[in-house]
Amino acid sequence: MPDTxxxxxxxxxxxxxxxxxxxxGVCAHPPIAHGDLYRLNLSEGDSVLIVDGIYQHTAPVRHKEILALHAAGVPIYGTASLGALRASEHQDHGMTGIGTVFxxxxxxxxxxDADVALTHGDADIDYRAFTQALVSIISVTDRLVAAGRLDQSDATKVVDLARSLHFSTRTNGALRAAAAGHDLSGQMRLTLDExxxxxxxxIKRIDAEAAVHTLxxxxxxxxxxxxxPLTTWRKEWSLQHAPATSDPEGPTLRQVLAFAQLFLPDFPDRHTEYVLGTLKPEYPEVGESSWLDALSPAEYVRRGILSEDELTTLTADERATRVLVRTFRRRSGRLVYDEFPAExxxxxxxxARLLNLTSQAAELNPNFHPGDIPSAELDKTFSELWGTTELVTHVLDRGFRSPEEFREQARPYFIAARAFVGMRSAPSKVA
Incomplete structure (x- = not known):
């Protein structure tokens, strides 16, 4: 294999x-999670091997992410654990499996999924396993039977007993304790020792090491x-996870877009220009506002598309523009932005500088996490920053598809927004 x-x-x-x-020739990464493939800084000729992944406290690597990498021309392989599972699910669909578990x-x-699942530590203890995977028990009992060291019926009992324990509790101690209650202590001890x-x-380690050498x-x-196919989900995940710069630790494309939505004073105007410039011919002309009558004024207000004041302060054409802008979605109807605006x-x-304020806050206070910020506090802070009392309609004017999406994207920037509001309200001093 070339050095490059x-x-x-x-x-x-x-x-x-x-x-x-x-x-x-090997670049090691932690167990894979949703979004990690989008963050890779790949060169021509590189390949990816998925061995382990995480899926309980964060979303697992998605099938469409693997397909997207394949579509980009990157060979992707799976082995041993979650990688073997994903490879079996992607047979003839862009991924190659290697090894016995596959x-x-x-x-x-x-x-x-539970057949290869186990609990393990973090990077600080090199991801050391705390429990045994069922597939590990199966493979060892197979080999012990083949070597004439374990009876097949006892091997089946050992595997069934291990399967009866949830993967998160399948420690050596729990396995031995369960075996003692079923007259399988010797057989379980032999299995765990091997x-x-x-x-x-x-078998997971054997498969994984062999796969690396094979590649x-x-x-x-x-x-x-x-x-x-280039689906809406692929577009959204690429925005969410692809780095905006060559620095993989820097902000993602979605975070930079969120910065613009949250902090650029003229972003509502930018967004209106984007929407009106994107509308297809089949949409009604903005000046032809009679289509607004499809819903009653009260319904527009109930759905958060117009405020009550706008029913009387805006002309029919102005209301039509606001409705178009606030309800605009790219096909197939989920996303407002499906590509990062190059400008x-x-x-x-x-x-990056504003996001770093949140990182510094977390370092100073380990109990702080942006996810714990109350929604009401987010709404209050950004309403003050934007100078609006109509938060719901204003977040739509800034290109968010809903108040919920606004809050999700605003949380990492809350510290910065709070600081800006504080500076604005601080009394000026005269020398």
């Missing part, structure tokens, strides 16, 4: 302490090309 090519390996407990992650998913011996790497070892040697099968790229550095 890199294998991006997403791994955790399956390769905890493994030297393969330090081999030339084969078991492909052939139907394994069917559940999971050490100096004996039979864990480094250039011996993996290249995934077949498939047509991948906003100049605000990436300012966005």
């Amino acid at each position: 090519q890199t294998i991006h390996v997403f791994a955790g407990p399956s390769l905890s302490g493994s030297s393969v992650l330090e081999l030339d 084969g078991w998913y492909r052939d139907g011996r394994l069917i559940s 999971l050490h790497t100096d004996r039979l070892g864990d 480094l040697a250039g011996n993996a099968v290249t995934p077949k090309p498939v047509d991948v 906003l790229a100049e605000f990436a550095e300012q966005s």
Whole structure:
């Protein structure tokens, strides 16, 4: 493999302490989560190997993310754990599976996410596993039976007993305690002892290390090309997770767009120009406002599209413009912005500085998290910043599709907004 090519390996407990992650040509990443593939800084010829992933306290890597990477021409492989599961789900759809665990998913011996799931630590302890995966128990008992060291009926009982425990509680102690109640203490002890790497070892680690060596040697099968539709979800996730600059720790494209929506005084005008410039011919002309009668004035107010004051202070044409702007969605009807406006790229550095205020606040107060900010406090702060008493309609004028989306995007910027409001209300001093 040429030196310029890199294998991006997403791994955790399956390769905890493994030297393969330090081999030339390997770039190690934590267990994969939703959005991580969009954040990769890839060069031509690079490939991706998914081993481990997380899915309980954050969303797992999505199928459409994998398809998007494949559509971009990046070979993507899966093995050992969540990677094997995703590879079996993407057979003939842009991903190649490697190893025994993948084969078991492909052939139907394994069917559940829980078959490879376990609990583990964070990066500070190298993702060390706290529990045993069911697939690890299955593989060891298979090998013990093949070696004549364990009876097949006992192996089945050991596996069934392990399966009866939830993956989050399947510690060695819990397995031994359960085995003692079923007269399987010796058989369980034998199974757990053989999971050490100096004996039979864990199939997930065996598969993962073999997959890395296979890719480094250039011996993996290249995934077949498939047509991948550019869906609304792919567009939204790309905005949410793709970095706005070459710095992977910097703001995402969505965060820079949110900065502009939240802090540029002229963004409502920019957004109106964007909407009116994007409308297709099949939309009514703004001046032809009779279509507004499709809903009653009270219904427009109830839906948060117009304020009560606007029913009397705006002309019919002005109301038509506001309704078009506030209800505008790109096809297929979910997103207001499905691509990053190129002219906003100049605000990436300012966005990063304001987001850094939130990071500093979290460092000073470990109990602070933007997700804990009450919605009422967010609404109050930004209403003061924007000088409006009609928050619901104003967030639509700024290109948010709903108050809920506004709050989601505004939370990381709350500290900055609060500071701006404070500076504006502070009394000036005369020397």
